Amino acid sequence: xxxxxxxxxxxxxxxxxxxxxxxxxxxxxxxxxxxxxxxxxxxxxxxxxxxxxxxxxxxxxxxxxxxxxxxxxxxxxxxxxxxxxxxxxxxxxxxxxxxxxxxxxxxxxxxxxxxxxxxxxxxxxxxxxxxxxxxxxxxxxxxxxxxxxxxxxxxxxxxxxxxxxxxxxxxxxxxxxxxxxxxxxxxxxxxxxxxxxxxxxxxxxxxxxxxxxxxxxxxxxxxxxxxxxxxxxxxxxxxxxxxxxxxxxxxxxxxxxxxxxxxxxxxxxxxxxxxxxxxxx
Amino acid sequence: xxxxxxxxxxxxxxxxxxxxxxxxxxxxxxxxxxxxxxxxxxxxxxxxxxxxxxxxxxxxxxxxxxxxxxxxxxxxxxxxxxxxxxxxxxxxxxxxxxxxxxxxxxxxxxxxxxxxxxxxxxxxxxxxxxxxxxxxxxxxxxxxxxxxxxxxxxxxxxxxxxxxxxxxxxxxxxxxxxxxxxxxxxxxxxxxxxxxxxxxxxxxxxxxxxxxxxxxxxxxxxxxxxxxxxxxxxxxxxxxxxxxxxxxxxxxxxxxxxxxxxxxxxxxxxxxxxxxxxxxx
Numbered sequence: 001x002x003x004x005x006x007x008x009x010x011x012x013x014x015x016x017x018x019x020x021x022x023x024x025x026x027x028x029x030x031x032x033x034x035x036x037x038x039x040x041x042x043x044x045x046x047x048x049x050x051x052x053x054x055x056x057x058x059x060x061x062x063x064x065x066x067x068x069x070x071x072x073x074x075x076x077x078x079x080x081x082x083x084x085x086x087x088x089x090x091x092x093x094x095x096x097x098x099x100x101x102x103x104x105x106x107x108x109x110x111x112x113x114x115x116x117x118x119x120x121x122x123x124x125x126x127x128x129x130x131x132x133x134x135x136x137x138x139x140x141x142x143x144x145x146x147x148x149x150x151x152x153x154x155x156x157x158x159x160x161x162x163x164x165x166x167x168x169x170x171x172x173x174x175x176x177x178x179x180x181x182x183x184x185x186x187x188x189x190x191x192x193x194x195x196x197x198x199x200x201x202x203x204x205x206x207x208x209x210x211x212x213x214x215x216x217x218x219x220x221x222x223x224x225x226x227x228x229x230x231x232x233x234x235x236x237x238x239x240x241x242x243x244x245x246x247x248x249x250x251x252x253x254x255x256x257x258x259x260x261x262x263x264x265x266x267x268x269x270x271x272x273x274x275x276x277x278x279x280x281x
Numbered sequence: 282x283x284x285x286x287x288x289x290x291x292x293x294x295x296x297x298x299x300x301x302x303x304x305x306x307x308x309x310x311x312x313x314x315x316x317x318x319x320x321x322x323x324x325x326x327x328x329x330x331x332x333x334x335x336x337x338x339x340x341x342x343x344x345x346x347x348x349x350x351x352x353x354x355x356x357x358x359x360x361x362x363x364x365x366x367x368x369x370x371x372x373x374x375x376x377x378x379x380x381x382x383x384x385x386x387x388x389x390x391x392x393x394x395x396x397x398x399x400x401x402x403x404x405x406x407x408x409x410x411x412x413x414x415x416x417x418x419x420x421x422x423x424x425x426x427x428x429x430x431x432x433x434x435x436x437x438x439x440x441x442x443x444x445x446x447x448x449x450x451x452x453x454x455x456x457x458x459x460x461x462x463x464x465x466x467x468x469x470x471x472x473x474x475x476x477x478x479x480x481x482x483x484x485x486x487x488x489x490x491x492x493x494x495x496x497x498x499x500x501x502x503x504x505x506x507x508x509x510x511x512x513x514x515x516x517x518x519x520x521x522x523x524x525x526x527x528x529x530x531x532x533x534x535x536x537x538x539x540x541x542x543x544x545x546x547x548x549x550x551x552x553x554x555x556x557x558x559x560x561x562x
Contacts, residue, residue: 011448021300102530104391105410105444111385129386130445137446163386164411165418167292249383 003090014140022049026141031055032072033081036176036184040145041085043173047143054091061127107133109156115250116152143169151276183275195268198234202275205230218256220244240265284371295421303330307422312336313353313467314362317457321426322366324454328424335372342408388414390437396531424450432557464556476549479515483556486511499537501525521546
């Protein structure tokens with residue numbers, strides 16, 4: 001396994017791999033890897049000859065009052081995990097390498113980026129689309145795999161890839177959960193013991209929604225009320241949003257149809273957790 | 282020579298050319314080709330095995346009150362010129378092919394795009410960077426050639442390529458002029474006979490600036506005053522801007538240094554012409 005820090009070396013390496021007719025699979029991450037990331041690597045591994053994983057805590061996707069500084073980092077641990085998953089290349093650049101002096105170019109997906117998480121995190125998705133565009137140009141993947149936990153991110157990246165004609169297939173890996181249902185996230189480590197116990201309400205609320213839908217409930221309002229009730233049964237949970245939307249445009253649905261996204265974002269003190277159910281045609 | 286209308290076919294063709302180890306040269310144009318464009322094709326031709334020229338009047342770089350509808354178009358004539366220049370592939374997509382329903386992703390270079398032409402044309406450079414990013418992803422060029430007449434465009438694209446890590450070398454071809462010095466432009470055909478005669482003041486004003494600088498003048502204010510006097514000697518000329526700036530950040534210079542851009546934009550009725558002198562280290 002090769003670790004590359006230089007953007008230029010990453011790009012030259014990727015180009016030479018492509019020239020050999022090999023397929024490049026790519027899993028971009030912010031590191032502090034968990035089973036969720038590893039599951040994406042296993043999906044990508046099956047689609048490619050050369051598996052590249054990037055580890056980069058991207059400053060432009062954090063707001064000024066967010067957790068950029070305290071976001072967990074442990075490169076030695078991440079490197080070990082990558083080796084175990086047979087990753088071929090770990091791309092691990094510095095912030096200065098990715099954002100040189102005078103950096104001023106951004107990729108922006110309008111509308112989709114302003115909804116759901118985009119309301120409390122107004123510059124977040126601009127940071128995501130910008131870094132992913134950069135990484136696609138450096139890693140030159142044939143296929144890139146992202147997790148369903150960040151469903152809005154996936155839908156926005158899918159739009160970016162279509163609109164800007166990136167020659168990359170995007171795949172989505174399912175949400176990987178702890179035994180009690182909490183979606184795996186590097187941010188779970190911020191939780192106190194008490195918060196950790198209560199954090200299962202996100203998944204429980206989504207299971208309740210699924211049961212209601214399976215039982216024939218179609219009214220979004222009724223489903224959303226119940227989801228909110230389950231979440232607020234946890235005394236320390238503070239809802240950021242609970243929404244039931246069309247995955248195509250992220251506009252609210254009033255009635256459940258063939259495809260829908262039920263997305264929740266909940267604060268426990270300053271820690272913000274997200275989870276969702278996504279159904280597409 | 283092959284004419285391709287489909288974005289998908291263009292991308293697949295480009296990928297197969299790259300896989301053969303061939304170098305792709307690219308000249309993006311809005312068609313209605315003149316000697317300026319042809320000079321860029323000749324530069325690109327020397328740098329590549331396969332020369333691609335795109336012809337696309339890009340709607341997103343026109344403002345709502347600009348000349349999108351009356352912009353000159355003549356594909357048969359353009360095709361003939363391309364054939365004479367030994368272009369290998371003409372990419373000639375429709376607006377619908379490039380901007381499908383729901384299109385909502387833009388590439389934006391902040392700061393540089395808000396100066397000079399960006400003041401009277403606030404969404405122009407966003408349209409340029411977006412279409413060029415798309416074309417780079419479809420045509421997959423090793424080298425792309427742009428004209429110096431659009432010097433600000435070149436400097437902005439250079440920044441975009443660096444910031445987003447596009448694996449493309451940008452080259453700039455010199456301004457090609459009519460016998461009387463007027464910079465060639467598809468928009469020159471809008472000029473009436475009387476305007477066409479007066480339009481030589483743009484080049485004359487820049488020659489005057491060059492003479493002053495050659496004679497030792499260093500003060501921007503003195504040079505700019507003289508440039509304005511020459512331009513306004515044409516009774517129908519209306520100055521949009523006359524500026525002397527640092528080509529790195531497009532900020533005004535007070536004193537001439539080792540590198541500078543003197544850029545002028547002048548209206549004759551609704552027709553807007555630009556010209557410049559660019560000196561870099």
